[in-house]
Amino acid sequence: MRLSPSELILNADGSIYHLNLLPHDIAETIITVGDPDRVTEVSSHFDSIQIKKGKREFLTHTGFLNGKRISVISTGIGTDNIDIVLNELDALVNIDFETRKLKKNRIRLKIIRIGTSGAIQEDIPIDSWILTELAIGFDGLLHFYKNELSDFMEMEDAFILQTGWSPKKSRPYVVQFNADLAKKFKSNRIRFGITTTNTGFYGPQGRTLRLAPSTNGFIESISNFRYQDRQITNLEMETSGIYALSKLLGHQAVSLNCILANRATGEFSKNPEASVQELITFALQKITSD
Numbered sequence: 001m002r003l004s005p006s007e008l009i010l011n012a013d014g015s016i017y018h019l020n021l022l023p024h025d026i027a028e029t030i031i032t033v034g035d036p037d038r039v040t041e042v043s044s045h046f047d048s049i050q051i052k053k054g055k056r057e058f059l060t061h062t063g064f065l066n067g068k069r070i071s072v073i074s075t076g077i078g079t080d081n082i083d084i085v086l087n088e089l090d091a092l093v094n095i096d097f098e099t100r101k102l103k104k105n106r107i108r109l110k111i112i113r114i115g116t117s118g119a120i121q122e123d124i125p126i127d128s129w130i131l132t133e134l135a136i137g138f139d140g141l142l143h144f145y146k147n148e149l150s151d152f153m154e155m156e157d158a159f160i161l162q163t164g165w166s167p168k169k170s171r172p173y174v175v176q177f178n179a180d181l182a183k184k185f186k187s188n189r190i191r192f193g194i195t196t197t198n199t200g201f202y203g204p205q206g207r208t209l210r211l212a213p214s215t216n217g218f219i220e221s222i223s224n225f226r227y228q229d230r231q232i233t234n235l236e237m238e239t240s241g242i243y244a245l246s247k248l249l250g251h252q253a254v255s256l257n258c259i260l261a262n263r264a265t266g267e268f269s270k271n272p273e274a275s276v277q278e279l280i281t282f283a284l285q286k287i288t289s290d
């Protein structure tokens, strides 16, 4: 089937609508970061940079490090942006832009998120790193796609029951990392965890400045959740969308979280930039150690 101009939207130069990229602009190993400034922090480690392109909050650098071609792309904040980034990255490799038809041979991208996050358990130190094994999405993105991702229905039901989750909110969905890709990042510095992906930074993460969240004791309630002796470790705003769409599209994804805040102790990192830099260096070393 030929995709119409309103579905597969290409710019005048043939690049994909939001990312502003041509198919050959991206590598098969993709690092996603939320903050556009973090793109340069990652690509400054590259031996050479071939592509620097962007539009809106979506900035991409593609280059080589130790002979490996890598792209780093900023997603901005939130799973609504992840919907755009994942669909457009997939289109770049799996749709022929000339014929507007799906390619026969599918390419499987390796997607590694390097992001920042808040811990919700007291024993998780500031500036430590968590690799998300299971993401619990409060965002609802998955529900807009035909899918049979139901492996964790029992855990979802347990979460809804234990936290008294309001039916006014989207049903939380649980989705897993790609275990093969995750093996690459095993290290005594990395803790595997359960991450919630929240639809905002303030109310949706139980923060109160002037507005009170609808649920009293939101952080306490999700930090007390237990499933098969496991507990939620941290929260952020993209991982469930990345994992869900990667699974549906056939890509491999892992999410690395640099813990900047601890919501149980009220602490925040004294040097967030250095902390994120260290995680970038670690991730790049693992990615290029084939």
Ligand SMILES: O=P(O)(O)O[C@H]1O[C@H](CO)[C@@H](O)[C@H]1O
Residues within 6 Å of the ligand: 033, 034, 035, 076, 077, 078, 114, 115, 116, 117, 201, 236, 237, 238
């Ligand atoms: O540091 P990044 O990758 O943006 O990730 C986290 O930081 C942002 C909120 O400050 C959200 O995007 C959250 O997921």
Ligand SMILES: O=c1cc[nH]c(=O)[nH]1
Residues within 6 Å of the ligand: 116, 117, 118, 119, 201, 205, 235, 236, 237, 260, 261
């Ligand atoms: O508390 C935090 C810190 C970083 N990112 C988040 O989404 N929440």
